[in-house]
Amino acid sequence: MKVDLKCIPGRKGFPVIGEFLKISKQGVRFFEKEKEKYGEVYKFRMPTGMVVGFFGEKSAINLLKHYGNKVNIGNATKDLVGPVYPNSIMLMDGEEHKRDRSILMEAFKRQALNEYIEKLPKIIRQTIAEIDGQQQVEVYPLFKTLTLRIAGKLFFGIDDEVFIDKINKAITPMGQAMVSIPLNIPGTIYNKGLKGRRFLSKEFLKLVPEKRKNPGADFFSKLCAAANDDGETLTDEAIVDHLLFLYQAAYDTTSWAMSYLVYNIAKHTQWQDKMREEVNDLDIGNIDLKTILGLEVSMMVFNESMRMAPSVPLTIREANEPILVDENITIPKGTKIWVSMAMSMKDEKHWKNPEVFDPSRFGKERNEHKKCPHAFLPFGAGAHQCLGRVFAEIIVKMMMTELLQKFKFSVPKDYVLPISEFPIMRPKDGLPIRFENL
Ligand code: HEM
Known part of the structure; x- marks a missing residue:
C-alpha cells in the first residue's frame, strides 16, 4: 500500500x-x-x-x-x-494471534518452568566447565552456546552437540536476515538466512512424525499434541515455524542480556560482591522458582543492565x-x-542520571521503574509482550548464581565494551572477561 x-x-x-x-x-x-x-x-x-x-x-x-x-x-x-x-507469532494479530499465543504459553506456565529448573543445572554446569582452567574467556559466544543448548534440550529434546552446532550456524544468519538488505543473491546475509531457514525447517519437519508417535517431555512433543478448544491441532509447518521462532527469540536476546550484565558487574565490582553475597549459599541443583524470582539484588542488576542496553531496542x-x-x-x-x-529507558524525565549504571534505582527505596512503568519496557508491552520473560530471568539468575560462586571476574580498568547495536545487540569483540577461581 x-x-x-x-x-x-x-x-x-x-x-x-x-x-x-x-x-x-x-x-x-x-x-x-x-x-x-x-x-x-x-x-x-x-x-x-x-x-x-x-x-x-x-x-x-x-x-x-x-x-x-x-x-x-x-x-x-x-x-x-x-x-x-513465516507463520510465526510475530506475524499474527487478533484472534489468530490469541489462539497461537495461548498454545505457546503452555511452554511458560509454572509447571513447565519447574521442569526447566530441574534440567537447567546440568546444562549450566557443562557450559561453566568450559571456563575452568582459562584466565580469559569471551563470554558472548559461550552464552550463545548456553542458550542454544537450553533451547535445544528443552524445546526440541536435542542434546546432540554436533546438531546444536549446525543449528547455531543456521540460526545466526536467520536473525540477521530479518534486519538486513533483502537481496537474495549468494553471499548476502539475507541469502544465508533463507538457506538457514530451509535447512532447519527440513531437519525439524523430519522429526515431527516421531514426536507425534513417541512424545517426550520437550516442548516440541507438547506442540504436536496441542489443540485449541475446538480440537484443532497445528499443522506440521506451523509447529516447526513456532519452534524456530522461539529458538530465535530466546537466543540472541538472552545471550546479550547475560553478557551485558557480566560486563557491568565486572566493571562495577561492588555490585558483583552484592550479588555474590545474595546467592553464595544457594545450590542451583536444589532451588525452586520462588527462590529464584525472589533474588532481589540479582533482579536489580538484571533490570539495570536491560534498561541501559536492551536486547530489543526497537x-x-x-x-x-x-x-x-x-x-x-x-x-x-x-x-x-x-x-x-x-x-x-534513557528518558531523563523518568530516570535519574540515565547514562549511569545504578541498579539501586530498582531497589525498594527508589523504585524508579514503578513510578514510570510506561518507560521500562525491556520485554515490550501489550498483546505481543515477551512470552519468555520469566524464563529468561530464570536462565540468567541460575547461570549467574553458579558463575558467582565459582569465579571472581573482571575487565581491565580502561576497557569499554564495543557494542554493535544493529542488526542485533552484540559485543564486537566477544566480550573477553578475566576469570579467577574462588
Ligand atoms: C532477556 C531476554 C529477552 C528479551 C529482552 C526479550 C524481549 C522481547 C520483546 C521486547 C518482545 C516484544 C517485541 C514486540 O513487541 O515487537 C518479545 C517478544 C517475544 N519473546 Fe522475548 N525476549 C527475551 C527472551 C525470550 C525468551 C527466552 C523467549 C522464549 C523462549 C522469548 C519469546 C518471545 C516470544 C514468543 C515473543 C513474541 C510474543 C508475541 O508475539 O505474542 N523471549 N521479546
Whole structure:
C-alpha cells in the first residue's frame, strides 16, 4: 500500500538502502539525532520502504499497548520476519494471534518452568566447565552456546552437540536476515538466512512424525499434541515455524542480556560482591522458582543492565487507521511506525542520571521503574509482550548464581565494551572477561 507521508517531516534518504548503513553504525543514536532535527515524529527510508519514527515520551507504550486495534504487527513485520519465520507469532494479530499465543504459553506456565529448573543445572554446569582452567574467556559466544543448548534440550529434546552446532550456524544468519538488505543473491546475509531457514525447517519437519508417535517431555512433543478448544491441532509447518521462532527469540536476546550484565558487574565490582553475597549459599541443583524470582539484588542488576542496553531496542507496528499524534500531526493509515523502548529507558524525565549504571534505582527505596512503568519496557508491552520473560530471568539468575560462586571476574580498568547495536545487540569483540577461581 502506497502511503502519502508528505505531511510528516524528515527526509527520503538514499534510494533503496535509505538510512540502513547509518542506523547500522549509529544504532539508537541515529534516532536521537534525527529527533533533535525533526521532532518526535519523522520519516526516513529503510530498504523495505519509507517508515515513520515515533519517539515521544509515551510513544512506545502507546503503540505497543494503548492503541490496541489501531495498529497491527503482521503487515508491519511481514517483509522482515516473514521470509525467515513465516507463520510465526510475530506475524499474527487478533484472534489468530490469541489462539497461537495461548498454545505457546503452555511452554511458560509454572509447571513447565519447574521442569526447566530441574534440567537447567546440568546444562549450566557443562557450559561453566568450559571456563575452568582459562584466565580469559569471551563470554558472548559461550552464552550463545548456553542458550542454544537450553533451547535445544528443552524445546526440541536435542542434546546432540554436533546438531546444536549446525543449528547455531543456521540460526545466526536467520536473525540477521530479518534486519538486513533483502537481496537474495549468494553471499548476502539475507541469502544465508533463507538457506538457514530451509535447512532447519527440513531437519525439524523430519522429526515431527516421531514426536507425534513417541512424545517426550520437550516442548516440541507438547506442540504436536496441542489443540485449541475446538480440537484443532497445528499443522506440521506451523509447529516447526513456532519452534524456530522461539529458538530465535530466546537466543540472541538472552545471550546479550547475560553478557551485558557480566560486563557491568565486572566493571562495577561492588555490585558483583552484592550479588555474590545474595546467592553464595544457594545450590542451583536444589532451588525452586520462588527462590529464584525472589533474588532481589540479582533482579536489580538484571533490570539495570536491560534498561541501559536492551536486547530489543526497537520494534515496529503498522497503522490500521489514521493516528492523531497531536493537533499538528496525523500518521496516515498503512504507515509502518518504529518506536524505541531503548529511548524510553534513557528518558531523563523518568530516570535519574540515565547514562549511569545504578541498579539501586530498582531497589525498594527508589523504585524508579514503578513510578514510570510506561518507560521500562525491556520485554515490550501489550498483546505481543515477551512470552519468555520469566524464563529468561530464570536462565540468567541460575547461570549467574553458579558463575558467582565459582569465579571472581573482571575487565581491565580502561576497557569499554564495543557494542554493535544493529542488526542485533552484540559485543564486537566477544566480550573477553578475566576469570579467577574462588
Ligand atoms: C532477556 C531476554 C529477552 C528479551 C529482552 C526479550 C524481549 C522481547 C520483546 C521486547 C518482545 C516484544 C517485541 C514486540 O513487541 O515487537 C518479545 C517478544 C517475544 N519473546 Fe522475548 N525476549 C527475551 C527472551 C525470550 C525468551 C527466552 C523467549 C522464549 C523462549 C522469548 C519469546 C518471545 C516470544 C514468543 C515473543 C513474541 C510474543 C508475541 O508475539 O505474542 N523471549 N521479546
